[in-house]
Amino acid sequence: QVQLVQSGAEVKKPGASVRVSCEASGFTITAYYMHWLRQAPGQGLEWVGRIAPSDGAIHYAQRFQGRVTVTMDTSANAVYMELSSLRSEDTAVYYCAREPPERTYFDYWARGTLVTVSS
Amino acid sequence: IVLTQSPDTLSLSPGERATLSCRASQSVRSSSLAWYQQKRGQAPRLLIFGASSRATGIPDRFSGSGSGTEFTLTISRLEPEDIAVYSCQQYGYSPPGFTFGQGTKLEI
Numbered sequence: 001q002v003q004l005v006q007s008g009a010e011v012k013k014p015g016a017s018v019r020v021s022c023e024a025s026g027f028t029i030t031a032y033y034m035h036w037l038r039q040a041p042g043q044g045l046e047w048v049g050r051i052a053p054s055d056g057a058i059h060y061a062q063r064f065q066g067r068v069t070v071t072m073d074t075s076a077n078a079v080y081m082e083l084s085s086l087r088s089e090d091t092a093v094y095y096c097a098r099e100p101p102e103r104t105y106f107d108y109w110a111r112g113t114l115v116t117v118s119s
Numbered sequence: 120i121v122l123t124q125s126p127d128t129l130s131l132s133p134g135e136r137a138t139l140s141c142r143a144s145q146s147v148r149s150s151s152l153a154w155y156q157q158k159r160g161q162a163p164r165l166l167i168f169g170a171s172s173r174a175t176g177i178p179d180r181f182s183g184s185g186s187g188t189e190f191t192l193t194i195s196r197l198e199p200e201d202i203a204v205y206s207c208q209q210y211g212y213s214p215p216g217f218t219f220g221q222g223t224k225l226e227i
Contacts, residue, residue: 035217045155045163045206047217061216095162104210104217105153107174109162 002026004096004110011116017084020113022096024077029053033099035106036070036081038092046092050099051079086117120145120211124220131227137194139223141207146187151210154183154192157222158203166205167192194225202227 007021022034036048049060051070060068069082079096094113097106121144131137141152149170155163165174167183170190182193194201204222211218 037217044221045208045219047219059215062214103168104151105165105168105208106155106163107165107168109164111162 002098002108004098004108006094006096006110006113009114009116011118012086014087014117014119016086016117017082018086018115019080019082020094020096020115022079022081022110024079024098027098029072029077029079030074031101033101034070034072034079035097035099036068036079036094037097037106038094039112040089040092043092048081048083048094052101053079054101083115086115088117091115091117120147120209120218122207122209122218122220124205124207124223126223127221128224128226131197131225133197133199133227135197137192137197137201137225139192139194139205139225141185141190141192141220143188143190143209147190147209147211149186152183152185152190153208155206155208156201156203157206163206197225197227199227201225 003025005023010018012018030053033052035050049070051058053072072079096110098108123142125140152170154167157163171183180195184191204224206222207220
């Protein structure tokens with residue numbers, strides 16, 4: 001069955017970078033768009049960015065441009081998100097999620113990775 | 120596009136009907152409007168896509184409607200397991216990206 005498994009929780013200091021991985025099983029990532037989203041404590045969901053593994057096309061939310069990098073490894077059937085210049089406001093649960101191409105919704109989500117930014 | 124959900128919290132009894140609203144600051148394509156359910160400590164689950172189509176495995180107690188700037192999620196015959204935060208989501212084309220409402224917390 002479809003599964004998305006993310007790497008474990010991280011604690012980082014302000015100014016550092018964090019890399020979160022998302023390994024897919026039960027489907028091939030090249031047939032879908034793969035997204036990263038986040039949810040700060042007690043807040044709503046926020047879209048971070050997307051990669052289309054079929055052609056490598058990447059889109060980022062404007063507010064994260066320059067700080068986020070989304071990559072993929074098709075041989076590992078995995079996607080990755082790196083967020084740099086971390087600040088306390090980046091403390092959140094980060095999710096990877098799958099979008100059927102151009103359907104504009106997320107049909108499967110991983111359980112999320114808590115990233116805590118604290119000095 | 121900003122999505123504003125109302126009410127923030129909805130308290131109802133089992134068997135009652137819940138009506139959750141999602142209002143957009145500009146017109147949204149119905150094909151790009153979705154609803155999610157998020158139970159405490161869990162990832163969101165897709166309920167409705169294309170404004171009114173139920174996702175796989177979603178009971179027919181859940182229905183979506185609306186167009187333009189006004190969308191509604193209706194849960195008929197509430198069950199205790201429906202306790203969750205419900206969020207609407209849209210995709211915009213200029214600039215391209217996704218936005219979510221702030222969520223409605225459903226208490227039963």
